[in-house]
Amino acid sequence: MTPHSGTFGSAGERLLQNHLGSAERAAGFYGRQVQPQLTPQMREFIRQQNMVFISTADAGGECDASFRAGPPGFVVDLDQRTLTYPEYRGNGVLASAGNVTENPHMGLLFIDFTHHHIGLHVNGRALLRTDEEQRRTYPRLPVDTAPGRRPDLWVHLVVEEAYVHCSKHIPHLEPAQRPPLSPDSRPKDAEYFVAPRPPAPPSQAPVPVPARHYGHAG
Structure with missing residues (x-):
């Protein structure tokens, strides 16, 4: 929409x-x-959320869906027309941010799975700013959304429309501590959906030939 x-x-x-x-x-x-802009109720709702689903597309319309999470309020409502959230160094692909450089249209979907079971769509136009640029303009941005890490970029979204996602079929989820994982409890992230790479074959280095020694005739 x-x-x-x-x-x-x-x-x-x-x-x-x-x-x-x-x-x-x-x-x-x-x-x-x-x-056409965020209502006071929408802004308060966003401040309480610790996750958001995001959608982007490149210049040719090829779509990508992704997910961001952090402490409540990691997506910052700067005013009724502007949201921003930090982008940290991850796998280096930068799929969502890369799409924004080609096509500024972005959709955000916030869902409350635990209390009121309601969702909020926010659509708008995004641009990328460095951490220094964004903090110069908005010095009160949070600094601890990922302890010990500093954002590479901020996604800056100018809101064009926002509307409710109804509660029907939103499942109820209970907050819980993330259980520790033993090394053998599941595959590593890099191997979860793809088979592990086979070990490299042993090196086929040439076998050294012994040096021949020639004697002198007596």
């Missing part, structure tokens, strides 16, 4: 609404639920 021609909802949404007879219900949803 993205703003289209000054109204909420894409052309594809409206085409399907007309085809399936849901245009009137959709109009009621757009009119009441879809907001």
Whole structure:
């Protein structure tokens, strides 16, 4: 769902609404639920969340979905039109941030699985800023979202629309301490979904030839 021609909802949404007879219900949803900026209730909800699902696409429309987590409030509501969150050094692929450099459209989905079982969609345009740049503009940014680590970048999102994700079918999850894992309890992350690489074959170094010694005829 993205703003289209000054109204909420894409052309594809409206085409399907007309085809399936849901245009009137959709109009009621757009009119009441879809907001052009964050309401005070939305901002308070975001401050309480410790995870978010994010969606991006590259210039050709190839999509990527990802996940970020941190202490409550790691996604910072700078004001009613602006959110930001830190990007740390991970596997070095930078899929989401790389997409933003080509295509600024980004979607965030916050879900409360434990208390009110409600979700919040936030869509907008993102840009990347260095830690120094972002802190110069917003000096009160948190510094402990990942103890001992400093963000490489901040994703800076200008909000275009925000709306509710209804509670139906959101499962209930109980917060719990993460149990320790023994080395043999599961595969390593790098081998969880792909087979381990076979060991390299032994080196086929040439066998040294003994030096021949020639005597002198007496």
